[in-house]
Amino acid sequence: MPEFDDDLDKLRAALRETPAPDETSKEAALRVAEENFKNLQGSANAVRPTDISPQQVGLLKGLGQMFSRVKLKPLMMATTSIVVVGVGVVLTTPLMNPATTVKTETTANPVTRAKPAPKGIEVPEPESAANLVDDFSTDDPADQPTLNYNIEEAAELEQSFGQQVDDTQLEIPAAAATTGQRAVSEPAQKRRTPNVNGSAGNTFRGGSPHPSSQFRDQLPQPQVAKSHDQFPDASPNPLKVTTEDPVSTFSIDVDTASYSWVRSSLTRGRMPDPKSVRVEEMVNYFPYAYAPPDGDAPFQQAVTVSETPWNPDTQLMHIAIQGAQVVERPPLNLVFLLDTSGSMQDANKLPLLVQSFRLMLGQLRPEDEVAIVTYAGSAGTVLEPTKASERDKIEDALRRLSAGGSTAGGEGLRAAYALADQMSRDGEVSRVLLATDGDFNVGMQSNGALKSFVEEKRKTGTYLSVFGFGRGNVNDALMQTLAQNGNGQAAYIDTLAEAQKMLVDQLSGAMFTIAQDVKIQVEFNPATVAEYRLIGYETRALKREDFNNDKVDAGEIGAGHTVTALYEVTPVGSEAVLTDPLRFGASVEGGNTSDLAFLRLRYKEPGADDSKLLEEVVPVSTTEASQEAAFGAAIAGFGQLLRGNTALGDWGYDEAIALANANKGSDEFGHRAEAVQLMRLAQSLSRN
Numbered sequence: 001m002p003e004f005d006d007d008l009d010k011l012r013a014a015l016r017e018t019p020a021p022d023e024t025s026k027e028a029a030l031r032v033a034e035e036n037f038k039n040l041q042g043s044a045n046a047v048r049p050t051d052i053s054p055q056q057v058g059l060l061k062g063l064g065q066m067f068s069r070v071k072l073k074p075l076m077m078a079t080t081s082i083v084v085v086g087v088g089v090v091l092t093t094p095l096m097n098p099a100t101t102v103k104t105e106t107t108a109n110p111v112t113r114a115k116p117a118p119k120g121i122e123v124p125e126p127e128s129a130a131n132l133v134d135d136f137s138t139d140d141p142a143d144q145p146t147l148n149y150n151i152e153e154a155a156e157l158e159q160s161f162g163q164q165v166d167d168t169q170l171e172i173p174a175a176a177a178t179t180g181q182r183a184v185s186e187p188a189q190k191r192r193t194p195n196v197n198g199s200a201g202n203t204f205r206g207g208s209p210h211p212s213s214q215f216r217d218q219l220p221q222p223q224v225a226k227s228h229d230q231f232p233d234a235s236p237n238p239l240k241v242t243t244e245d246p247v248s249t250f251s252i253d254v255d256t257a258s259y260s261w262v263r264s265s266l267t268r269g270r271m272p273d274p275k276s277v278r279v280e281e282m283v284n285y286f287p288y289a290y291a292p293p294d295g296d297a298p299f300q301q302a303v304t305v306s307e308t309p310w311n312p313d314t315q316l317m318h319i320a321i322q323g324a325q326v327v328e329r330p331p332l333n334l335v336f337l338l339d340t341s342g343s344m345q346d347a348n349k350l351p352l353l354v355q356s357f358r359l360m361l362g363q364l365r366p367e368d369e370v371a372i373v374t375y376a377g378s379a380g381t382v383l384e385p386t387k388a389s390e391r392d393k394i395e396d397a398l399r400r401l402s403a404g405g406s407t408a409g410g411e412g413l414r415a416a417y418a419l420a421d422q423m424s425r426d427g428e429v430s431r432v433l434l435a436t437d438g439d440f441n442v443g444m445q446s447n448g449a450l451k452s453f454v455e456e457k458r459k460t461g462t463y464l465s466v467f468g469f470g471r472g473n474v475n476d477a478l479m480q481t482l483a484q485n486g487n488g489q490a491a492y493i494d495t496l497a498e499a500q501k502m503l504v505d506q507l508s509g510a511m512f513t514i515a516q517d518v519k520i521q522v523e524f525n526p527a528t529v530a531e532y533r534l535i536g537y538e539t540r541a542l543k544r545e546d547f548n549n550d551k552v553d554a555g556e557i558g559a560g561h562t563v564t565a566l567y568e569v570t571p572v573g574s575e576a577v578l579t580d581p582l583r584f585g586a587s588v589e590g591g592n593t594s595d596l597a598f599l600r601l602r603y604k605e606p607g608a609d610d611s612k613l614l615e616e617v618v619p620v621s622t623t624e625a626s627q628e629a630a631f632g633a634a635i636a637g638f639g640q641l642l643r644g645n646t647a648l649g650d651w652g653y654d655e656a657i658a659l660a661n662a663n664k665g666s667d668e669f670g671h672r673a674e675a676v677q678l679m680r681l682a683q684s685l686s687r688n
Contacts, residue, residue, distance in 0.1 A: 228438070229474045231275040234538035236645055241579050242526040243586060249521045249547050251540040251554035252321070252563050253278075254509075255483065256502070257468060257476065257492040259285035262642065263674075264471065264494040266681045272642060276476065279639035280536030280565070286635065286671055288562045288628045290322035298514040299323045299557055303599055303618050305569075306625035309633050309659055310651030313576035314568050315622060317597065318629045319520065321563040326512050329559075332368040332431070333385075333423040337416040339436035340376040344403040348494065349437050349470035354398045356467075356499030357435070361395065363507045364388035371419050372397055375412030376405035385423050409436070413453065420462045430462040431511055434482065438473030450478070454486040455553070461607065463487040463556075465510060467502070469494075480539060487516060487556055505669070509558035515603040517554040517611060520565060521547045523598045527591030528620050530577045531570040533647070535636050547602060550611050557603075564632050568647070569596070596620045627663045631672060634660035638679055653683035 240248070258281035265272035293300035300322050308314040336357060344350040364370070365388060372383035372394075383397040416432045424430040454464055464486025466479045474492070483490035489510050491502050502510065519542060524532050546552040557563060570576050572588075601614040625633065637656045640648055657679045664672040 228472060231273060231476045232480060232539050233275055236643060237534045237538055239531050239533050239578060241531055242524045242529045243588065246524045246526055247521065247544050248534050249542045249544050250537045251542055252518045252520060253280050253537060253540050253555050254284055254558065254561050254563060255281050255490040256285045257479065257490045258282055260492040260494050260498055263678055266678050271685050274643045277639055277642045278536060279636055282639040283564050283632050283635045290320045290562055292322055293324050301601060303616065304629060305596060305622045306629065308568055310637055310648040311576055313574045314570045316633055317567040317569055319565040323514050323557045323559060323561040326508055326559040329512055331428045332511060333420065333428055334370050335416045335420045335432045336372045337412050337432055337434045338372065338374045340374040340401055340403050341406055342404050343473055344437055346470055350401060350403050353435050353469050354401060355496055356493055356503060358395055358398060359499055360503040361391050363504050369423055370394050371423065373412055373416045373419060374401065375409060379411040379415040381419065417457050417462060421460065424462065429512060432462060432464045434464060435467045435469060437470040438475050451481050451485050454482055458487045465489045468492040485553060509561045512559045513556045513606050514559050515557040516606055518557055518603040519547050519554045521600040525592060525595050525597060526588045527593050528572055528596055529569050530572045531579060533568045535566040535568060566636050594620055627665050631660060631663040635675060642682060653679055
């Protein structure tokens with residue numbers, strides 16, 4: 001005890017004494033304190049709250065601190081046990097019920113074997129995967145960028161192609177549906193996901209990689225809604241044997257709708273419907289530098305024969321017609337018959353239509369008149385006959401147009417023709433310009449009734465031209481019927497540049513007729529021509545007897561128009577002859593071997609009832625194709641390739657591109673260069 005007392009006394013004495021200040025020790029102690037505060041106070045490495053999960057910070061740490069307190073341990077352990085048991089019952093009960101068991105399938109890739117789907121997922125069979133998914137998400141947030149990419153891909157497609165993707169036609173792949181992704185109930189229609197159509201084993205999770213670049217490579221084009229566009233179903237002209245059928249008769253065609261439609265399809269990344277390809281309209285889309293007519297003749301025709309580009313053993317007979325220009329044109333009365341039905345809301349329909357007709361106003365003269373009739377549910381006059389000098393008034397009427405209602409096309413035609421009759425005066429030209437995206441579903445519904453009505457009205461001198469807009473509901477067959485029987489022109493306007501070409505650059509040709517009911521008839525000489533084939537003009541074919549019948553309608557030539565027709569002919573004795581001679585056929589030995597064919601043309605002067613006849617002998621001699629003829633042949637070959645015509649043999653897009661490139665000429669407005677680019681697009685798309 002004495003020793004213990006001595007130590008206690010020493011301690012008391014030390015506590016009573018105040019030690020002297022030590023600056024070195026003080027600084028060392030401060031450094032230690034700062035380090036402890038920085039590293040040991042608990043915030044340096046703690047999980048920070050975020051906008052996504054503000055309440056989940058430090059959850060496990062907090063539970064550990066709670067359980068470290070002696071008084072809370074028993075209570076918290078009991079409570080946690082009850083919660084765990086309850087959650088287990090909730091999660092396992094549906095899996096124990098056979099009625100809700102989810103059927104899973106394995107894929108070809110063993111690494112990406114399908115997992116059982118959580119509660120509420122209905123996994124479709126692979127063959128019935130065309131389902132609509134409103135929310136296609138995963139439990140892992142890391143998977144979300146891939147899904148966002150899918151949505152963005154569809155948006156980019158719509159923006160670049162100018163066409164909406166109908167997501168009701170999209171499919172969800174079985175591989176994606178069996179990897180733990182959740183389907184939301186039908187009312188939760190917040191967003192839609194395009195078809196990914198991944199191959200078997202291509203999953204977002206479960207061992208298979210899903211980088212955006214790899215997933216992008218496996219994405220095909222989204223499925224687009226079924227189109228309701230309608231085209232005349234005309235098979236390509238067959239090969240004719242001259243000894244059996246030496247005469248070919250058809251109406252000319254200056255329409256251009258087919259070329260514009262082909263361009264619209266290709267620039268959207270799709271090959272055109274073969275039925276939409278009319279080769280003669282593609283060839284006649286381009287202006288050609290043909291020889292102009294002499295004197296007062298309304299047009300000049302010329303025929304040349306050269307080697308066929310796609311077959312050196314056959315020849316191409318090229319018929320070229322150049323219309324005369326109008327020096328002094330009469331006043332023009334125009335009735336714009338505009339479709340403002342509900343389907344015209346798209347940007348490439350009514351908005352483009354309004355822009356197109358506003359361009360046209362700049363080409364009109366002050367004495368010209370314009371009226372506007374619209375139809376949607378019922379027809380109505382939007383603008384009474386107004387002088388073109390009041391351009392602001394006309395443009396204001398166009399800008400006020402809006403889309404809505406059904407399509408009362410028949411009533412619109414009646415109202416437009418009535419207004420045109422009111423406007424027409426002697427010495428003036430009257431035209432009804434119909435602009436629409438598709439069918440007439442109210443009023444005169446049958447094509448026959450519409451055709452008869454238009455035929456009757458053309459006798460009054462008012463002609464009808466038809467301009468198509470948009471995609472998805474274009475009735476090209478009806479457009480052709482109305483334009484052909486209305487003595488007008490059919491065109492398809494897919495861009496403002498096309499409107500510039502049709503309604504500004506070629507306004508005179510579209511509005512002022514210099515020759516009507518123009519027919520072509522060619523009689524081939526069986527002594528020199530074994531076989532022949534008319535390229536295009538399938539929808540313009542006429543019977544042999546129709547050529548001399550002035551009551552049979554045919555096509556018109558406008559001021560400055562060019563018309564091109566091509567025959568592929570096989571000379572007698574050529575290795576390209578495809579048919580055998582008939583045993584009991586008529587012999588052609590000793591016949592005329594200096595003539596290839598005999599050309600006849602019939603036409604009427606505007607307003608005349610009787611036709612005039614032109615005749616010309618086509619000699620056997622061949623020449624090198626001119627630049628204009630060669631470019632026309634390149635476009636004819638292009639059109640046949642789009643139609644899948646096997647008559648071209650091994651001649652393909654490379655040869656068409658080379659031929660067109662070599663014969664573009666001056667190409668003032670770049671139309672021929674554009675055609676070459678379309679050929680390249682078609683070549684690439686045809687390889688997919």
